[in-house]
Amino acid sequence: MRGATPMVTAATAGITRPHHLVGFGRNVLVGGLALTCHRGYATLPEGAHDVGKLVLSATEKIGLGDNQFAAGGFQLALLGGILAGIRVLGSYALEYLKKRVVVTAEFDSRDESYSWILNWLSDHPYSKTATQFSVSTTIARGAQKINGEGGDSAVSATYFLPAPGLHFFWFKKRLLWLYRERVRPNGSSVATSGAAVENISISTLGRSRVLIQSLIMEAQLKFIDRDKSRTVIFQADQYGAWRRTKSRPKRPLDTIVMDAKLKNYIIDDAKDFFASESWYAERGLPFRRGLLLYGSPGTGKTSFIHALAGELGLNIYVVNLSSKNLSDDTLSELVSDTPSRCLLLIEDVDAAFIQRESKDAATGITFSGLLNAIDGVSAQEGRMLCMTTNHLDRLDEALIRPGRVDVRARFGKATQSQAQELFVKFFPQPVSTDDLTSKPTTAMKKTEALDDGVSGSESHMSGSIDASPISLPPSPKSAINLARQQTEMLAAQFAKAIPDQVFSIAQLQGFLMGYKKTPELAVKHVEEFVRLAGSVEVSGTAKIGHDDNDNENKGEKIQQDTQEDPEKQYYWEGGEEQQKERQKFREEKECERRASLK
Numbered sequence: 001m002r003g004a005t006p007m008v009t010a011a012t013a014g015i016t017r018p019h020h021l022v023g024f025g026r027n028v029l030v031g032g033l034a035l036t037c038h039r040g041y042a043t044l045p046e047g048a049h050d051v052g053k054l055v056l057s058a059t060e061k062i063g064l065g066d067n068q069f070a071a072g073g074f075q076l077a078l079l080g081g082i083l084a085g086i087r088v089l090g091s092y093a094l095e096y097l098k099k100r101v102v103v104t105a106e107f108d109s110r111d112e113s114y115s116w117i118l119n120w121l122s123d124h125p126y127s128k129t130a131t132q133f134s135v136s137t138t139i140a141r142g143a144q145k146i147n148g149e150g151g152d153s154a155v156s157a158t159y160f161l162p163a164p165g166l167h168f169f170w171f172k173k174r175l176l177w178l179y180r181e182r183v184r185p186n187g188s189s190v191a192t193s194g195a196a197v198e199n200i201s202i203s204t205l206g207r208s209r210v211l212i213q214s215l216i217m218e219a220q221l222k223f224i225d226r227d228k229s230r231t232v233i234f235q236a237d238q239y240g241a242w243r244r245t246k247s248r249p250k251r252p253l254d255t256i257v258m259d260a261k262l263k264n265y266i267i268d269d270a271k272d273f274f275a276s277e278s279w280y281a282e283r284g285l286p287f288r289r290g291l292l293l294y295g296s297p298g299t300g301k302t303s304f305i306h307a308l309a310g311e312l313g314l315n316i317y318v319v320n321l322s323s324k325n326l327s328d329d330t331l332s333e334l335v336s337d338t339p340s341r342c343l344l345l346i347e348d349v350d351a352a353f354i355q356r357e358s359k360d361a362a363t364g365i366t367f368s369g370l371l372n373a374i375d376g377v378s379a380q381e382g383r384m385l386c387m388t389t390n391h392l393d394r395l396d397e398a399l400i401r402p403g404r405v406d407v408r409a410r411f412g413k414a415t416q417s418q419a420q421e422l423f424v425k426f427f428p429q430p431v432s433t434d435d436l437t438s439k440p441t442t443a444m445k446k447t448e449a450l451d452d453g454v455s456g457s458e459s460h461m462s463g464s465i466d467a468s469p470i471s472l473p474p475s476p477k478s479a480i481n482l483a484r485q486q487t488e489m490l491a492a493q494f495a496k497a498i499p500d501q502v503f504s505i506a507q508l509q510g511f512l513m514g515y516k517k518t519p520e521l522a523v524k525h526v527e528e529f530v531r532l533a534g535s536v537e538v539s540g541t542a543k544i545g546h547d548d549n550d551n552e553n554k555g556e557k558i559q560q561d562t563q564e565d566p567e568k569q570y571y572w573e574g575g576e577e578q579q580k581e582r583q584k585f586r587e588e589k590e591c592e593r594r595a596s597l598k
């Protein structure tokens with residue numbers, strides 16, 4: 001067979017074959033790859049000739065030299081193996097080389113560090129000039145959104161980030177490159193929409209990690225810095241891990257209307273606690289503190305905890321006991337996973353156990369599970385447990401015993417002085433020199449009259465706007481530009497009309513929201529609001545409720561007097577007439593403002 005088969009010879013192919021390849025070339029032809037292999041081989045670099053020799057001698061050694069088909073197949077397999085080996089080795093070699101000359105840091109969107117990098121990148125000059133960029137209103141990680149922050153403004157915050165792909169940028173006068181890619185998790189489709197996971201890798205030439213580490217540190221500090229003036233809220237996700245859900249600007253304590261002594265007591269107690277770690281350690285006491293806030297809905301329990309967290313510079317970890325994903329184990333894990341200094345907040349602590357009594361309740365935690373989680377051996381030290389409830393009487397004594405709850409505070413409905421304080425905080429007007437030098441307004445005169453014992457209630461509701469005792473003279477400023485003194489007088493009038501401890505601050509705040517820019521009108525309509533609150537249901541701005549919990553409260557009296565269903569919810573908007581009146585009032589004020597500008 002040898003020598004008889006070749007259809008294309010070296011001569012016909014026009015190739016001069018080195019003499020040592022003759023046999024190999026013939027067999028390759030027999031193997032069926034004829035010219036391709038042959039030519040390809042002939043153009044191989046010098047080192048590859050040795051591979052040819054190797055294949056040839058291997059073929060002859062195993063005695064396949066005479067069987068052209070077997071020899072051809074064997075040679076092809078061997079060649080393929082060698083080439084694959086070279087490829088693998090090549091990639092290892094490349095990888096090795098890369099490790100020697102390139103430093104790379106990788107960030108995964110499931111980790112918090114990813115948010116640091118995105119935040120850092122969004123501020124980097126490159127992101128501001130990159131031609132391929134992505135726009136985002138959030139800095140998103142796999143399972144969570146970071147933002148909704150800065151949401152006070154009408155336009156939401158926007159981040160410009162390098163788009164997925166390769167980017168080059170400078171940092172500390174060194175060239176870095178960044179590769180951003182999106183990977184959909186295995187097994188998820190668009191329909192099931194498993195959130196895409198993102199990766200970012202940042203690389204630079206060299207062997208030292210210092211540069212990239214300093215970039216990461218800078219990014220982390222920047223991120224922490226941005227949180228300094230905010231309170232970050234964490235919540236448990238469905239896997240029982242803490243997820244940062246949002247951050248809010250710190251709420252100043254003085255925005256909370258409550259008994260000043262109680263406020264100071266709780267703040268001092270909390271500050272004292274966080275400063276006493278060694279005191280607890282010396283006495284072998286677990287370094288934990290429990291705070292229970294109870295009272296009617298809308299009295300400021302949650303708001304106070306947010307303000308407290310802001311004051312102490314701590315973040316809030318919120319547990320929702322009604323969550324169906326929560327089991328005793330996950331709760332225990334969550335509690336032990338809280339950082340050592342934080343507020344752990346359990347809202348409506350009674351709710352989970354009430355629901356458990358109903359048939360379809362499916363919450364996974366047990367009462368003993370809750371007790372173990374909050375003060376078991378694995379519970380984190382250094383955290384302050386804050387619980388809120390509307391129904392103190394529904395709580396098991398074991399839950400609120402000293403050691404679990406160290407401070408209990410009742411949040412009551414608004415007293416008259418709190419209503420006054422709320423009004424002043426709601427309309428915080430700067431003292432303008434114009435206002436101070438202006439003649440006393442009708443409103444001031446009216447308040448003086450009230451102080452003299454003249455009832456203002458009739459005049460509040462009667463007369464046209466012009467004749468209204470609280471209408472203001474033309475002012476160079478807008479209708480809301482009242483001097484503080486005037487605001488305080490209006491506040492006093494407002495408070496006088498509010499029955500003591502009947503309405504929650506949330507209810508009063510809701511009512512005032514209807515008069516954001518017209519405090520005079522709020523005063524004018526407050527009596528009507530109080531009167532209608534217990535007797536009429538109208539839809540609108542301020543939702544007002546009735547505390548069926550508090551026997552002493554006069555809201556109940558109003559309800560009973562008017563024979564209304566105590567479960568009923570009431571809303572305030574004012575009748576059509578009042579709305580017209582309000583509109584007219586606004587128009588007049590606008591005319592006055594324009595006139596004053598001329």
Ligand SMILES: Nc1ncnc2c1ncn2[C@@H]1O[C@H](COP(=O)(O)OP(=O)(O)OP(=O)(O)O)[C@@H](O)[C@H]1O
Nearest residue numbers: 255256257258296297298299300301302303505506
């Ligand atoms: N004492 C208060 N001082 C200032 N704002 C208050 C006060 N009470 C209620 N508010 C306002 O009313 C709204 C509801 O308050 P918040 O959620 O704190 O009440 P809560 O007592 O926690 O109610 P719930 O028991 O229903 O959870 C918030 O907008 C808050 O600003």
